[in-house]
Amino acid sequence: MIVSVDDVAKNDDKPISIFLKSFFSFLITFVLMFSAWIVLSGKFDPLLLWLGGISSFFVAYYFYDLLFPIIEKGYGGVFLRFTGYLPWLIWEIVKANFHLLYLAFHPRMKDLIDPHIITFKTHLKSDIAITTLANSITLTPGTITVTADSDGVFRVHAIDRESAEALPGIMLKKVAKVFGEEI
Amino acid sequence: MSTFFLSVALGLLFLMLFSMYRALFGPTILDRLIGVNAIGSKTVILLLLIGFLYERIDMFVDIALAYAFLNFVAVLAASRYFHKRKGLYEESFMD
């Protein structure tokens, strides 16, 4: 459940809690930036470490609400469930990739494929859930998200009937479960 | 092992020629864009292989990373740019 900064300010009387939440997202951003610095530089001079620390401090200070918007509750839960969602997604991608590979090498491909556009409506609210679902649909071969607007209406271009049938079902359920929303 | 890497790199170059066909003769501009994108994603791997062949992988990994970023930005910018060209496709669209 993600709300904007204004909503939190309206709902919460205590300013201390919003400070804590901002500090938490600041801390996550800082750790992420600093580990990216370490991986990219690969050197462990004290000077370089200090430079990286200072620059990631400033980046995290100014842009802390850009990467992780202030979340009302359940930081850890969403990340844990998202980590649990990833292996299933990768397995699904691999499975569907072999299907597409079979299609590409099939000598009578034009008889097998049947491109069409399907539309379905979901009740996902938050932007990040819609984005995750849209990207998951696009990553799973055979289907490409054409449009996905903030009301939860998806238009999907599917390459054959088989990959279109599986669509608004199980993946939507999983994404809704990850972000704690009803379908 | 380096012989195998060399042959894989040559295979990738051969595949790039396939995508080059689409980039050169694609019926619409967006087809060319797809071809260019496919060439770019193969180039990332090619750069890594070149790094292993020259035994300077620590340097070439950075180049490959930057190339992946550039490829993404190029495709994004080009496809945004072609939003406005309405009449461009009608006569060139192959049925």
Add this chain to the structure above:
Amino acid sequence: MDILVIFCLTIGLLFFLGGAVGIIRMPDFYSRLHPAGKLDTLGIFAMVMGLAIYNLHHFSFEALLLSAKMFLIVFFVFLSSPTATHSIVDAGMRAGLRHWTKKKRKG
């Protein structure tokens, strides 16, 4: 160990080959996006996996860091490839391209 590397690279090459053949053979550009955007993504994943395993042959901390950097490429490609695909589809939609449908034979 070498066998695993060779296996990964061959799988990646197979995916790339499928992508290239798909780009050539598919009838219109919406369906060309399917092999182009996604077989290439998985091809990059498989090949980088193989190269990272090969890189860890002589194990050291720097080699580990280099492999992490390679997986950063994979992470970025997984993040950016749907966005690029979606932006191309969006451009095609706004330009008003019809998508290829199967011709109904005999009525």
